[in-house]
Amino acid sequence: MxxxxxxxxxxxxxxxxxxxxxxxxxxxxxxxxxxxxxxxxxxxxxxxxxxxxxxxxxxRPRDRQIALLFERMDLDLESLRVLHFAPEWWLFRRLNGTPGYVGGDIIQRRNANAVVDATAISFADQSFDVLVCNHVLEHIPDDRLAMRECARVMTDDAIAIFTVPTEPGVVDTWEPPADMPVQQVEEICGWDHKRKYGYDMAIRLAEQGLHTRIVEMNDEARAQCRLFEEPIFLSARDPAKFDRLDLGSQISLRELA
Known part of the structure; x- marks a missing residue:
């Protein structure tokens, strides 16, 4: 606890x-x-x-929705090899010190135990069973490179959780023109954000070798845990992984139509 x-x-x-x-x-x-x-x-x-x-x-809401998903997946995180980007305190406190946990950030922080660049992950292929990347990719200029690196270090049976700021119902990701001033990009996208994501984030992940489903919480779960209506992108190298998940009645998986 x-x-x-x-x-x-x-x-x-x-x-x-x-x-x-x-x-x-x-x-x-x-x-x-x-x-x-x-x-x-x-x-x-x-x-x-x-x-x-x-x-x-x-x-925060984005932390609680990931924790709720972990709870329903019934994962024994303490026994798995977990790569956690820009660690949130709640999960860092829980897992820091367990043998397989790497809480990595681009610079050394109190809530990190390693320096990890998502675009050049310094671990061998198939090193991790679980990846958590919560509101990180929007800060990375080459997000596709980061996605490929994530796919590379995942085992064949691994699962990865990605979240990015996403407005309900918006499908297409908006990329700013190359010559747009940074200040103007941030006014549109948010501080240090490089783009505005849509639900086609699932397609981006699939293009980098990660089969992806959109995770959605129902109204009951959102009210019970005070969650925003923001999707989780659940990815795996093996699509059969999704068929083996039993997430209960409050959480659903779907492919992007």
């Missing part, structure tokens, strides 16, 4: 300072799959999404 009282105090105080009126509002009890706790979430800021963070582990 990740998290602790220190995190709870920090998140509760930060949320209260930024949006004190949230405590006067009626809020339901939510479930956080990152730390397996149930209770009231806190808003991160006055103008942002309500009930954004879990106060016990500081998880």
């Amino acid at each position: 990740a998290g602790g009282r220190g995190i709870w105090v920090k998140e509760w105080l930060r949320g209260t300072i930024r949006d004190p009126k949230q405590h006067l509002q009626v809020r339901k009890s939510r479930y956080c799959p990152c730390c397996q706790r149930t209770g009231k979430f806190v808003s991160a800021k006055k103008t942002g999404p309500v009930e954004f963070r879990c106060p016990w582990c500081a998880s």
